[in-house]
Amino acid sequence: MTQATAIIVGASSLLSQEIAKQLAKQDVELVLLAQDPDSISEFAQSLPTKVRVQGLQIDQPAAIIATLETLWQQLDSVHLVLVNTGLNSYDATLPWQPEADIITVNVQGFSAICNTAFRLFTEQGYGQLAAINSIAGLRGGPSVAYHASKAYASNYLEGLSMHAQRLKLPITITDLQLGLLDKAALQRSRLWLSPPDEVARQVIKAMQSAKRKAYITKRWRLVAWLTKLLPEFIYNTRHWRTKAQRLAEKSANNAANGNQDKSQ
Numbered sequence: 001m002t003q004a005t006a007i008i009v010g011a012s013s014l015l016s017q018e019i020a021k022q023l024a025k026q027d028v029e030l031v032l033l034a035q036d037p038d039s040i041s042e043f044a045q046s047l048p049t050k051v052r053v054q055g056l057q058i059d060q061p062a063a064i065i066a067t068l069e070t071l072w073q074q075l076d077s078v079h080l081v082l083v084n085t086g087l088n089s090y091d092a093t094l095p096w097q098p099e100a101d102i103i104t105v106n107v108q109g110f111s112a113i114c115n116t117a118f119r120l121f122t123e124q125g126y127g128q129l130a131a132i133n134s135i136a137g138l139r140g141g142p143s144v145a146y147h148a149s150k151a152y153a154s155n156y157l158e159g160l161s162m163h164a165q166r167l168k169l170p171i172t173i174t175d176l177q178l179g180l181l182d183k184a185a186l187q188r189s190r191l192w193l194s195p196p197d198e199v200a201r202q203v204i205k206a207m208q209s210a211k212r213k214a215y216i217t218k219r220w221r222l223v224a225w226l227t228k229l230l231p232e233f234i235y236n237t238r239h240w241r242t243k244a245q246r247l248a249e250k251s252a253n254n255a256a257n258g259n260q261d262k263s264q
């Protein structure tokens with residue numbers, strides 16, 4: 001039996017590394033792509049499978065296309081390309097540069113990877129393209145470009161899936177919708193929900209079950225359903241400032257009102 005081969009794009013992230021560990025245990029040959037390959041070489045060496053590490057600059061579409069094409073020529077076949085890249089930031093004053101960076105990585109870079117992988121899978125005749133996405137794409141949100149980019153990613157993947165069906169090729173497209181607070185779990189914050197190894201386990205299970213779309217962890221399916229249902233006048237009332245910011249603002253207002261009372 002031939003050994004399965006998976007390419008993981010964005011291999012420096014903690015979730016990617018958990019997925020890599022679990023796939024390595026299943027004897028999957030891995031290609032790990034990261035912005036700074038040196039930063040993950042020690043991790044790669046610790047994996048109990050054949051691994052190669054390579055650099056990939058997501059903000060340069062021509063380089064993405066060339067890198068994936070070269071890899072394809074070097075490998076016997078590729079069974080899975082998992083895209084786990086992304087940029088997010090929040091600044092209430094909405095400066096342009098962070099928005100432009102998010103669009104470059106999450107829209108342009110994402111499309112270049114998915115488009116190239118899909119074309120190469122088409123030539124190969126089979127394969128699976130999976131992407132770690134976010135339920136943030138279900139509605140607009142405070143990190144404006146980020147939320148919009150996640151909606152774009154979902155639609156892009158759905159379009160590719162339609163193409164695969166029309167071509168009548170066994171190419172699976174899997175949209176892995178992570179819940180918002182799983183970031184807290186990955187950073188081991190107090191808002192702990194699911195440990196990274198459980199998130200990785202559910203990601204792998206969804207890919208191996210050839211799911212078109214999966215909510216990770218499963219509880220986020222309910223949140224996604226509610227998020228879609230909420231009318232805008234309720235959805236809009238969510239607080240976009242942190243609790244600390246709200247409290248600081250409240251005490252500043254109280255102080256200002258107190259000063260006003262004294263002066264009357």
Ligand SMILES: NC(=O)c1ccc[n+]([C@@H]2O[C@H](COP(=O)([O-])OP(=O)(O)OC[C@H]3O[C@@H](n4cnc5c(N)ncnc54)[C@H](OP(=O)(O)O)[C@@H]3O)[C@@H](O)[C@H]2O)c1
Pocket residue numbers: 009010011012013014015034035036056057058059084085086087088105132133134135150178179180181182183184186
């Ligand atoms: N973490 C969560 O709780 C959470 C929740 C919902 C959805 N998601 C989704 O998960 C995905 C990963 O996001 P994350 O929040 O988990 O972030 P992350 O851990 O920081 O991973 C982002 C990855 O993208 C790579 N990347 C960013 N800019 C790049 C560039 N210009 N060139 C090459 N690589 C670049 C990063 O590489 P470097 O480390 O080298 O910069 C890193 O490997 C995103 O699609 C996000 O929407 C995550």
